[in-house]
Amino acid sequence: MNKPIRTIAIFCLLLFVALMLNATWLQYWKASDYDDNALNRRVIEDAYSQQRGAILVGDEAVAESVESDDQYDYLRTYPQPFKYAHVTGYFSFYDQTGIERSENAVLSGDDDLLFVNKLVDLLSNKSGKGGNVQLTLDPDAQDAAYAALEKLPKDSGTGAVEASVVAIAPSTGKILAMASLPTFDPNKLASHDFGAVQQDYDRLSQDPTEPLLNRAIQTTLPPGSTFKIVTAAAALSSGQYTADGQVPGGATYQLPQTSGSTGEIDNEGRSCGTDEIPFAQAMEQSCNTTFAALGVELGADALREQAEKFGFDQRYLRDLGPQAVSQFPEEADEPQAGQSAIGQFEVRATPLQMAMVAAAVANQGVLMRPYIVDSIQSPSLETLRQTEPEELGEAVTPEVADGLTQLLVSTVEEGTASPGAIAGVTVAGKTGTAQSGDPDVPPYAWYVSFAPAQDPEVAVAVVIQSAGIDRGEIAGGTFGGPIAKAVMEAVIR
């Protein structure tokens, strides 16, 4: 009977090896996955008993842990709660969002970068302290963005404003401002009164205006006329058009394969000539007929290719999430290509995406990866890791970028984007009014710009999803333009 006993011995060996491998898999390789799970109370309870690192903007902390004398040792506080809520996110007993989540390892001190600090703390028997996260945000730009959003009249129905601003530095991809309305108070969610936290969370998550949403990166809307920058880029890149040359014009344009008013595109009364008009005029007057015709001529594939060079259909944001992906429709026939060219049909973009389009044009056609974490610091403020700017690719050639800049400058100086003009500074910009597709929902107002046009320091995208504005006033950047202007001024000055 010894042979089968030996076989059984090998079988038992395999069972025990399997147990040990599985335990190693669970406790070594998968451990951080489980630790990061939002359901995991152990990590949270532990986090409440040690000093979590601060989130810094400029020299000031926008999230920090202060000593508390209740059942836990430290309380997370947010000194400027509403302005930075969507960036910092909240740190509650039940969940974390924003930077609190994406940089949790650093803030909690578990990151490998902080290994030496942790070891020193362990040996000196002190309770560990987390590392700090320095953001790229410019406090002046953020102040300007939030203040400008706050000035928008509230929607009579919901009693809220749904809008968002994002600004980036074109040459590096640093995010300089990121604000959204409606917003919330993360202090209430970080409270140690868990019953109140749950109540507040329920209220916020059930609010139809979605205050917890970081609209700058989590909401995609049709970009409307601001997408004409992409269409113009594709047209110039095709070599068939120049910024100084002529493009198709006309008061109306009948999309191919259609007949009657459903397939007819007009310019809502703006002056778009007859047969051919200068490219500059088409951009200044935001001529739907011109860009629809260009879209049909270039085709959906060329438009998609150009859009993807600007970052559509991709996930590029690494240090904040979750990121909604901006989309150009996968399948589009000729009339749909025409509609897509003016930012309708199934084109969807986040405010960050449109800011990146402007930034790439501003940066001689080179698209930079946007980022919001500037550096990671030890508890003693020693820099442990500095984020280096990274190129995502060349969206357009420098020549095309110059052409686009020229078109957009004249759109601000001569055309529809004039509300964004700044005295003494050359601004390049484009307005957009996107049909929501639902007759009961008013259109979305966009404004995309960068400045100074010769040596750009900032690119901005503004979207007003819902506010107390009449339909008639939404067009023309009446409300979006001044917001972008305020943010650009804050950065340049």
Place this chain on the structure above:
Amino acid sequence: MSQSGFVMGFVHRRRRGAELFLLLLALAVGIGAYAAVGIGVEGRVPADIIGYGSWLAGLAIVAHVVVRVVAPYADPVLLPAVTALNGLGLAVIHRLQLAYDAGAPGPTGLPQKQLTWMTLGVVLFLLTLVVLRDHRVLARFTYTSGLAAIVLLLLPLAPGIGKTINGARIWIGVGPFSLQPGEIAKVLLVVAFAGYLVLHRDALALAGRRVLGVDLPRGRDLGPILGMWLISLGVLVFQRDLGSSLLFFGLFLVMLYVATERPGWLVVGSLLFLGGAALAYQLFGHVQNRVNIWLDPLPYYDRTPGSFQIVESLFGMAWGGLIGRGFGEGSPERVPFAYSDFIIGAIGEELGLTGVIAVVLLYGLIVERALRAALICRDGFGKLMATGLAAVVALQVFVVIGGVTRLIPLTGLTTPFLSYGGSSLIANWVIAALLLRISDQARRPVPEMAGTETSDEQADEQATQMVRMVDRS
């Protein structure tokens, strides 16, 4: 060395000194862990450390002395391994009790009860060794054991004394105590299987035909395996006890294979097992539930019945990481029943992967020593019994630790020697005693000339029997 010893090839040394040394290490683990719990949770060495330590040491030393007298050639590693596991289990249960006393929901008085059960277990261990001087005596009780095992398995279903606890009807109430007769039944089943198979192995092994290179057994010989399969299914269906069902059937399969030396039985058995498992999955909601939770536990976290227990345990083990949080630094009390089925989760959290691997290796050592005893044992009954007992430990450890760490679907079983529970602890101490007895017999030098003519009639008879058994293996 005598001529016969030389012919037999090798005579084992007693190694009782080694056992004593290892036993001291094991006590250091148990008592050290108890002290560490005090320091970690309360900030000081427990006040009763001397009394507690003396009691534990007393049990171990008495066990050692008795083994020295009645089983001098017994394997020297088994007793220390078992003592270390039991001591560690006590310390972890003590740690959990401190958390329960501090307000976490849980029972009271666990460490005291467990220490009482351990004492009773050691007493039964000693009784077994003293009374049972030759394991072959048990072969006389083949059918008695089998019958007793079936009665014990049926007891929880009997109205009046059977109790359903946590959805499984595997308990009986005797006065103030709750017992799990299934734990005792597994020892009796090993005895019954060993006795039955050693008699019928020839019939089971020789008849049959060859299909695709595998010797398949005769139809009429399928009787016992089908019977055992039905009993296992019965346990599954009527007692809703997946773990025991798997354990009994696996045990039977292993012993059948070892007795007949025919892999064909494994094929037939595995097919039956898979069929039974598939059937159970189709028919029973709770089985489907277990499998779904196993595949993806997180979505079931908040549901009832849900995965709260296993997910909390997984979180705990992940939180423990490589070296663990240290006693008192984790939250093992978050896991319901951390002191019984999920004790490995508590160990993983506070002692880390290091602790878990150490525990698994200790079990591996026990199984390995048991199989070694089976290999060198001179009689078929002893071989089968040692293999069966080893398989019980190996399968039980695999099923419960594998279930808790999400290697396989979770089925409730106690972790031998670690988990809180009287029936389990006592049964496992008896298993340890039986293994020591078999290894003592196996390692003991052949008392008289084997294979040579002697005048001593008794020795001759004994030796003849041994040679026959050796030849067969």
